[in-house]
Amino acid sequence: MGLLDYDFMQRALLASLMVGLVAPAVGVFLVQRRLSLLGDGLGHVALTGVAVGVLTATSPVWTALVAAVLGAVLIELVRARGRTSGDVALAVLFYGGIAGGVVLLSLAPRGQATNLDSYLFGAITTTSREDVVVFAGISVVVLLVVALLGQRLYAVSDDEEYARAVGLPVLGLNVVLAALVASTVVLSMRVVGLLLISALMILPSAIAQLLARSFRETVLLACLIGVLVSVSGTATSFYTGTPSGGTIVLLAIGLFLLVTSAVALRESTARRRHRRRVDVHDAHPHEHGAACGHPPVPHGDHVDYDHDGHLHAPHRTGRGVHYDEHGEHPVPAPPNR
Amino acid sequence: MTPEFPAIRLRGATIGYGDVPIVRNVDLTIAAGEAVAVLGSNGSGKTTLSRGLLGLATMLDGDMQVLGAPVGRLRERGRVGYVPQRHSISGAVPATVREAVAVGRLARLGLFRPLGAADRRAVADAVAAVGLGDRLDDKVAALSGGQQRRVLVARALAAEPELLIMDEPTAGVDAASQEALAGTLATISASGTTLVVVTHESAPLAGVLTRAVVVDHGRVAYDGPLSEAGHHDEHLHHHPPEREPAGYRLDQPTVTPRSATTRER
Ligand SMILES: Nc1ncnc2c1ncn2[C@@H]1O[C@H](COP(=O)(O)OP(=O)(O)OP(=O)(O)O)[C@@H](O)[C@H]1O
Ligand SMILES: [Mg+2]
Ligand SMILES: [Zn+2]
Ligand SMILES: [Zn+2]
Ligand SMILES: [Zn+2]
Ligand SMILES: [Zn+2]
Numbered sequence: 001m002g003l004l005d006y007d008f009m010q011r012a013l014l015a016s017l018m019v020g021l022v023a024p025a026v027g028v029f030l031v032q033r034r035l036s037l038l039g040d041g042l043g044h045v046a047l048t049g050v051a052v053g054v055l056t057a058t059s060p061v062w063t064a065l066v067a068a069v070l071g072a073v074l075i076e077l078v079r080a081r082g083r084t085s086g087d088v089a090l091a092v093l094f095y096g097g098i099a100g101g102v103v104l105l106s107l108a109p110r111g112q113a114t115n116l117d118s119y120l121f122g123a124i125t126t127t128s129r130e131d132v133v134v135f136a137g138i139s140v141v142v143l144l145v146v147a148l149l150g151q152r153l154y155a156v157s158d159d160e161e162y163a164r165a166v167g168l169p170v171l172g173l174n175v176v177l178a179a180l181v182a183s184t185v186v187l188s189m190r191v192v193g194l195l196l197i198s199a200l201m202i203l204p205s206a207i208a209q210l211l212a213r214s215f216r217e218t219v220l221l222a223c224l225i226g227v228l229v230s231v232s233g234t235a236t237s238f239y240t241g242t243p244s245g246g247t248i249v250l251l252a253i254g255l256f257l258l259v260t261s262a263v264a265l266r267e268s269t270a271r272r273r274h275r276r277r278v279d280v281h282d283a284h285p286h287e288h289g290a291a292c293g294h295p296p297v298p299h300g301d302h303v304d305y306d307h308d309g310h311l312h313a314p315h316r317t318g319r320g321v322h323y324d325e326h327g328e329h330p331v332p333a334p335p336n337r
Numbered sequence: 338m339t340p341e342f343p344a345i346r347l348r349g350a351t352i353g354y355g356d357v358p359i360v361r362n363v364d365l366t367i368a369a370g371e372a373v374a375v376l377g378s379n380g381s382g383k384t385t386l387s388r389g390l391l392g393l394a395t396m397l398d399g400d401m402q403v404l405g406a407p408v409g410r411l412r413e414r415g416r417v418g419y420v421p422q423r424h425s426i427s428g429a430v431p432a433t434v435r436e437a438v439a440v441g442r443l444a445r446l447g448l449f450r451p452l453g454a455a456d457r458r459a460v461a462d463a464v465a466a467v468g469l470g471d472r473l474d475d476k477v478a479a480l481s482g483g484q485q486r487r488v489l490v491a492r493a494l495a496a497e498p499e500l501l502i503m504d505e506p507t508a509g510v511d512a513a514s515q516e517a518l519a520g521t522l523a524t525i526s527a528s529g530t531t532l533v534v535v536t537h538e539s540a541p542l543a544g545v546l547t548r549a550v551v552v553d554h555g556r557v558a559y560d561g562p563l564s565e566a567g568h569h570d571e572h573l574h575h576h577p578p579e580r581e582p583a584g585y586r587l588d589q590p591t592v593t594p595r596s597a598t599t600r601e602r
Binding site: 033158205212292 | 429474481492
């Protein structure tokens with residue numbers, strides 16, 4: 001009996017597929033602008049929405065969406081005013097959100113508020129048919145907006161002041177991004193959990209940026225990683241009986257550690273092998289160029305620089321440039337070698 | 338290109354941060370197509386003035402028009418290019434030179450139009466113009482400080498702006514690249530672009546820039562031909578040399594701090 005034979009698992013896997021794809025696509029922009037914890041804050045705010053939904057017997061997905069989007073817009077307006085008290089305002093909003101959620105949920109009639117844990121940490125049994133439909137709608141909208149506005153969101157995240165100077169609608173784009181984050185938070189409330197969604201927005205992009213060669217590649221790779229950990233984490237929690245959100249995040253962290261150490265290992269062996277093959281000039285203090293005072297010297301098929309009597313061959317790596325030693329200059333006469 | 342309005346017109350403009358005025362009561366008109374150097378000592382208000390023109394500093398008093406519109410209401414800002422003084426490509430996710438420079442192109446395209454073939458060509462041309470054509474697909478963070486400055490210049494050039502405001506574009510940039518920049522600026526100036534270049538070393542760009550505005554303590558102390566600005570420039574004119582703290586020239590930014598750490602792997 002495979003896990004796909006259960007309806008609830010089919011729905012959970014669909015939900016995990018969607019949140020795994022969407023969360024990193026939005027999260028990359030948060031990482032880019034060093035606002036990684038915005039998703040976490042909005043998760044807190046969404047909990048109040050959930051509580052309101054439970055109390056009024058409406059679908060908590062919708063009330064959470066309304067609460068999170070309102071919170072997101074409020075945060076951007078506070079940030080735009082740029083006062084130091086903005087920090088405190090955010091704390092009030094975030095902790096007010098989670099405190100309000102917990103207190104309101106405790107007021108709910110017995111038997112209804114018992115699934116607080118599943119909202120916070122995710123569960124595979126809670127995704128309803130209606131949830132799947134709503135999540136699909138949200139996913140399509142979020143991905144469309146990212147595809148349409150991605151370059152502008154990148155521009156504003158990369159250098160907000162420049163974007164303002166050349167007239168991009170900075171506040172508008174910030175509000176859009178915050179609203180995207182809010183929608184993603186809501187996507188998470190079944191399988192991943194409101195307290196853990198931030199990890200699924202941040203970690204795939206942190207992994208992807210170790211491997212990708214451009215921002216665009218980072219986004220695509222992060223989405224792939226997100227889907228991978230989200231779906232496999234959900235499947236795992238079916239067998240282990242652990243909360244799906246926690247399982248997904250632990251998988252993501254495991255992958256992060258694995259990739260970090262693999263990259264470090266690859267670099268150090270590449271460096272060692274390179275050192276064995278050629279002498280590498282240690283820590284040359286500047287990058288040779290047209291005006292650095294070290295004359296360029298044609299050497300076979302490339303150009304070196306004459307560094308006080310020996311040749312430096314520029315060698316570019318992912319981490320910048322260093323200089324390989326290419327012998328003495330002027331090249332000694334053959335008998336001397 | 339003969340627009341009926343000047344590129345920049347300030348009337349009694351006072352610009353500052355918050356409610357603190359820094360640049361006070363400035364009258365300045367720059368005609369379309371002019372090439373102007375903004376000179377002055379550290380802290381005199383050059384950056385504040387140029388940020389004011391871009392709507393990044395607050396205008397506290399007076400009247401300011403850029404490309405014929407009040408600063409706050411300039412609709413087509415895509416016509417303006419800007420090189421900030423501080424290194425400010427700061428995103429935490431690595432991006433390539435191509436991606437960073439493409440940002441300069443976006444404002445022209447409105448909110449939704451994607452970059453087209455012509456835009457991609459303009460990006461590649463701008464990067465080639467600052468001599469980084471072979472680094473298009475390298476990560477910006479892997480470049481040296483001076484090279485990163487040139488990326489910022491390329492970003493502004495890619496916009497093919499009508500008005501180009503550059504805040505110390507040559508700081509920390511080697512002589513060959515400064516020369517190349519002078520050539521590029523000469524070309525776009527000849528095609529009608531208005532240039533406003535804040536600089537401490539006007540010599541490399543002296544062939545391009547014709548007029549100088551010297552700012553001193555937030556006021557315009559000289560406005561005239563660049564060739565005669567020397568007598569009026571900064572400290573020597575307004576303060577006897579012995580009143581200067583010893584070594585004050587040390588804090589003139591010739592190398593951005595970034596460059597020291599990013600060069601070697
Ligand atoms: N963000 C800011 N908030 C408040 N005051 C500022 C700000 N930026 C600059 N100032 C003040 O404005 C004055 C002018 O600074 P500005 O940066 O315009 O000088 P500058 O002429 O560009 O100098 P430099 O040659 O060093 O670049 C300085 O006294 C500075 O302390
Ligand atoms: Mg300045
Ligand atoms: Zn050497
Ligand atoms: Zn050298
Ligand atoms: Zn090497
Ligand atoms: Zn060689």
